[in-house]
Amino acid sequence: MIQRLPMTLIPSLYILTLQVFLPYKPGVDFGPLNQTVVGSVIINFECRQDTDIIILNMNDILIKNDSLKLGDQDSNKSLDVEIEEIDDLKHILKLRSYPSMLKGRNYTLLIHYGTRVRAPNDGGLFLASYEHNGEKR
Ligand SMILES: *[C@@H]1O[C@H](CO)[C@@H](O)[C@H](O)[C@H]1NC(C)=O
Ligand SMILES: *[C@@H]1O[C@H](CO)[C@@H](O)[C@H](O)[C@H]1NC(C)=O
Ligand SMILES: *[C@@H]1O[C@H](CO)[C@@H](O)[C@H](O)[C@H]1NC(C)=O
Ligand SMILES: *[C@@H]1O[C@H](CO)[C@@H](O)[C@H](O)[C@H]1NC(C)=O
Numbered sequence: 001m002i003q004r005l006p007m008t009l010i011p012s013l014y015i016l017t018l019q020v021f022l023p024y025k026p027g028v029d030f031g032p033l034n035q036t037v038v039g040s041v042i043i044n045f046e047c048r049q050d051t052d053i054i055i056l057n058m059n060d061i062l063i064k065n066d067s068l069k070l071g072d073q074d075s076n077k078s079l080d081v082e083i084e085e086i087d088d089l090k091h092i093l094k095l096r097s098y099p100s101m102l103k104g105r106n107y108t109l110l111i112h113y114g115t116r117v118r119a120p121n122d123g124g125l126f127l128a129s130y131e132h133n134g135e136k137r
Pocket of ligand 4 (some may be wrong): 046104
């Protein structure tokens with residue numbers, strides 16, 4: 001099912017930090033962390049329509065509910081956010097906020113995640129779209 005929905009979340013800024021455990025020469029051993037990356041991404045976005053759903057593109061990342069934080073930039077209040085769905089085939093990560101995000105407000109999403117070392121253009125985590133409150137399911 002492919003469907004075009006109006007843009008509701010408009011990202012304005014991504015900040016990525018990565019720590020790479022790549023054994024780059026003989027004798028370097030990160031143990032079980034060999035070939036892994038731990039990172040975090042901060043995404044600022046503007047909400048153009050009330051919604052409780054955030055959809056991100058992701059590729060092969062490990063993520064947990066407690067690695068997520070969502071805040072309202074205007075009130076500095078944090079919202080509860082949790083993983084609604086991970087679709088590894090479509091590379092989609094769907095998050096749900098409580099309460100809903102409100103039209104006209106800016107939000108900041110912080111995600112800590114883990115992944116494996118890969119080709120540079122082969123992964124990541126990016127805000128993909130938007131879905132209108134109630135329009136899904
Ligand atoms: C990590 O990589 C290094 C270098 O390739 C290797 O010597 C070491 O055995 C690896 N460690 C593990 C736990 O896989
Ligand atoms: C939110 O936090 C920022 C930076 O800490 C501060 O400048 C601002 O006044 C705060 N806003 C409210 C509504 O508390
Ligand atoms: C995240 O929390 C929701 C609600 O508590 C739960 O349904 C879901 O299974 C959790 N997902 C993960 C990956 O922990
Ligand atoms: C939200 O962020 C956008 C882009 O940075 C900015 O133009 C806008 O004024 C912000 N809105 C509020 C309510 O702070």
